[in-house]
Amino acid sequence: xxxxxxxxxxxxxxGVSVTVPASLKALSKFSDISIVLxxxxxxxxxxxxxxxxxxxxxxxxxxEQVVEMDELPSKALRNKRQSSMRLALNLVKDDEANACVSxxxxxxxxxxxxxxxxxxxxxxxxxICTSMPTMKGHVHVLDLGANVGAxxxxxxxxxxxxxVLAKAVDNNANPRVGLLNIGEEEIKGxxxxxxxxxxxxxxxINYIGYVExxxxxxxxxxxxxxxxxxxxxxxxxxxxVAKMISFxxxxxxxxxLLTKLVALISYPVLxxxxxxxxxxxxxxxxxxxxxxxxxxxxxxADAFSFYHAIAEARLEVIKNVxxxxxxxxxxxxxxxxxxxxxxxxxxxxxx
Amino acid sequence: xxxxxxxxxxxxxxGVSVTVPASLKALSKFSDISIVLxxxxxxxxxxxxxxxxxxxxxxxxxxEQVVEMDELPSKALRNKRQSSMRLALNLVKDDEANACVSxxxxxxxxxxxxxxxxxxxxxxxxxICTSMPTMKGHVHVLDLGANVGAxxxxxxxxxxxxxVLAKAVDNNANPRVGLLNIGEEEIKGxxxxxxxxxxxxxxxINYIGYVExxxxxxxxxxxxxxxxxxxxxxxxxxxxVAKMISFxxxxxxxxxLLTKLVALISYPVLxxxxxxxxxxxxxxxxxxxxxxxxxxxxxxADAFSFYHAIAEARLEVIKNVxxxxxxxxxxxxxxxxxxxxxxxxxxxxxx
Numbered sequence: 001x002x003x004x005x006x007x008x009x010x011x012x013x014x015g016v017s018v019t020v021p022a023s024l025k026a027l028s029k030f031s032d033i034s035i036v037l038x039x040x041x042x043x044x045x046x047x048x049x050x051x052x053x054x055x056x057x058x059x060x061x062x063x064e065q066v067v068e069m070d071e072l073p074s075k076a077l078r079n080k081r082q083s084s085m086r087l088a089l090n091l092v093k094d095d096e097a098n099a100c101v102s103x104x105x106x107x108x109x110x111x112x113x114x115x116x117x118x119x120x121x122x123x124x125x126x127x128i129c130t131s132m133p134t135m136k137g138h139v140h141v142l143d144l145g146a147n148v149g150a151x152x153x154x155x156x157x158x159x160x161x162x163x164v165l166a167k168a169v170d171n172n173a174n175p176r177v178g179l180l181n182i183g184e185e186e187i188k189g190x191x192x193x194x195x196x197x198x199x200x201x202x203x204x205i206n207y208i209g210y211v212e213x214x215x216x217x218x219x220x221x222x223x224x225x226x227x228x229x230x231x232x233x234x235x236x237x238x239x240x241v242a243k244m245i246s247f248x249x250x251x252x253x254x255x256x257l258l259t260k261l262v263a264l265i266s267y268p269v270l271x272x273x274x275x276x277x278x279x280x281x282x283x284x285x286x287x288x289x290x291x292x293x294x295x296x297x298x299x300x301a302d303a304f305s306f307y308h309a310i311a312e313a314r315l316e317v318i319k320n321v322x323x324x325x326x327x328x329x330x331x332x333x334x335x336x337x338x339x340x341x342x343x344x345x346x347x348x349x350x351x
Numbered sequence: 352x353x354x355x356x357x358x359x360x361x362x363x364x365x366g367v368s369v370t371v372p373a374s375l376k377a378l379s380k381f382s383d384i385s386i387v388l389x390x391x392x393x394x395x396x397x398x399x400x401x402x403x404x405x406x407x408x409x410x411x412x413x414x415e416q417v418v419e420m421d422e423l424p425s426k427a428l429r430n431k432r433q434s435s436m437r438l439a440l441n442l443v444k445d446d447e448a449n450a451c452v453s454x455x456x457x458x459x460x461x462x463x464x465x466x467x468x469x470x471x472x473x474x475x476x477x478x479i480c481t482s483m484p485t486m487k488g489h490v491h492v493l494d495l496g497a498n499v500g501a502x503x504x505x506x507x508x509x510x511x512x513x514x515v516l517a518k519a520v521d522n523n524a525n526p527r528v529g530l531l532n533i534g535e536e537e538i539k540g541x542x543x544x545x546x547x548x549x550x551x552x553x554x555x556i557n558y559i560g561y562v563e564x565x566x567x568x569x570x571x572x573x574x575x576x577x578x579x580x581x582x583x584x585x586x587x588x589x590x591x592v593a594k595m596i597s598f599x600x601x602x603x604x605x606x607x608l609l610t611k612l613v614a615l616i617s618y619p620v621l622x623x624x625x626x627x628x629x630x631x632x633x634x635x636x637x638x639x640x641x642x643x644x645x646x647x648x649x650x651x652a653d654a655f656s657f658y659h660a661i662a663e664a665r666l667e668v669i670k671n672v673x674x675x676x677x678x679x680x681x682x683x684x685x686x687x688x689x690x691x692x693x694x695x696x697x698x699x700x701x702x
Contacts, residue, residue, distance in 0.1 A: 133595065134595065135594075135595050135598050145533055148540065148541065149541065180584065182496055182499070182580055182583040182587075183496075183583075189580070190500065190580065212587050213583065213584045213585070213586065213587025213588035213589075213590070214587040214588065214590045214591030215587075216588055216591055217588075217591035217592055217594065217595040218591065218595075226584075229533055229540070229541065229581070230580070230584050232533040232534075232563075232564065233531065233564045233577075233581050233584055233588075234584050234585065234588040235564065235588075236533075236563050236564025236565040237565065237567060237568075237584075237585040237586075238564075238588050238589065238591070238592040239564070239565045240564060240565030240566065240567055240569065240589070241568055241589040242596065243486075243565070243568065244484065244485065244486050244568040244569075244628070245596050245628055247486050248486075248624050248627040248628055251627075252620045252621070252623045252624035252627070253620055253624075255620075255623070259619075259620050262616055262617050262620050263620075265613055265616055266613050266616075266617050268610075269603045269604055269606075269610050269613050269614075270603070272603045273599050273600050273602075273603035276602075276603070277595070277596055277599055
């Protein structure tokens, strides 16, 4: 199997200085992939010249324009038809690449991906899904901001899509799926969450019910489905706390000469600890619900981090995630229509 | 000034074994307070007998019933009129105590507080406000779960109430207030957040605009106003991440004999670090918008942690927080009614 990955070389805060070395690292790591670097040819070639690489597995596809990190999605869609982001997605649409990886503007990448690649049958809204470390492994959380005010059906679709992803990429036969909610009994959650709860209780997935924010990290749930606003708040708040803790840990070890000496002695322990929670290893959010594979890297990703996003793209190609999702969502829709017909028949009988 | 604090001695996961020692610690720390321990007399006296204390500043008020931690708020309200929680709040209503502190069931405490103490004029819904550490100090976040689906006006009231609290308890003359939102430009936030944004732009408080989840912890905002669902998700997710990080840090230092030795050497540094982010120091959430002071302690609080909730109650009594809030909310309502009248006059003129 030969997998071709289109990399938006211009996206992210650092552009080619990150995307090119990360692509070369991926090529050396995975013998089954080739990469198309999409972006300003001169810049990419200048960066490539700094490295040793197998030229037969890398191509440069020139793109005149760049989508800015703060550009409005609607403007990027309308005015940036020659951007590296758009052309990378076009390659995927035209089957010249199997997946696209970009560290560009999230809103624009989602808007252009939806427009160019389209959603799978039955999916109204694609979702952004990322994985995060837990006390026992990792968890997939979606949506992280593509949808604000998703209804119950969308939340149920997110749950199914996440379940398919976990089955495929984690080789987890029966992933546990939860719905993000809060614990206050009588005011529990929004109507949409209750609606999704009803749909999921009748689905074939391993639905375990409501989970609260802290349970995301306990390791007892494999997929957490939530509205994009809530997911974004949970993810960003988590990032914020992690950064604050790391800040105070550094501060304590940097306080004076003695503490610096302790830091030196503790270095291997602190290193082992940091590797466990290193967010760079979890870089690469999947846009689920599209007909093809798109992976969004964090804008501030370094080469190690961007490499992980490419690795995620490769894995989803091998597992053929979009087809698996299409299959499961069709099954869900069929079940729902059976349930609806049954309930309709029931109502008619009673009438 | 003599401040009387009614402590729901039965509330929380640990009951009198936490609330009694914490109360005695508060008495020895603050010479200006006295405490009424409300709950099962025999149990309280048994616990008191284990300690040395000044009997002139502590009273026991017997309560037959206890509100369970998982009891529905409506049931607690209806069936537990002789509970320690209810009687402690009655003491505050009857001016026999200046504030109530409870580690009991949050939903029940909010429902009973609203019923017994009532909200301030102009306030539809009280909010739960807690403080959390940041990279530069601390931040107040509200609401944390009392309101799901708060409208723009409520979010604006939360902002004002938080601002009043920060001014009073932090001696911060001009606290910076933000509205929790997500960063995706075109789908930015719910309508209620945009409505609150408009109200706050025209208010007298130091409103700095939208903040994202990670900005809660950066130290550049003093109050974050949000819907109860969002605040609860942000807080719980933050707790979850912090616990996970602490879990992996312990694991790294406990790995083998050598790392345990390193832990021993690092002990003072790790201790200094932990003190900085110790959630126990931030225990004690304020129910803002009520006519009197109610402080909710974490249910799992230990004595050190519960003591901090009592200290918060004392401070809010000294600063007279409810009156300050009443004053500011009235000013906001007056401004709004002026704005509405002006806009109405304008519309009529145009018509």
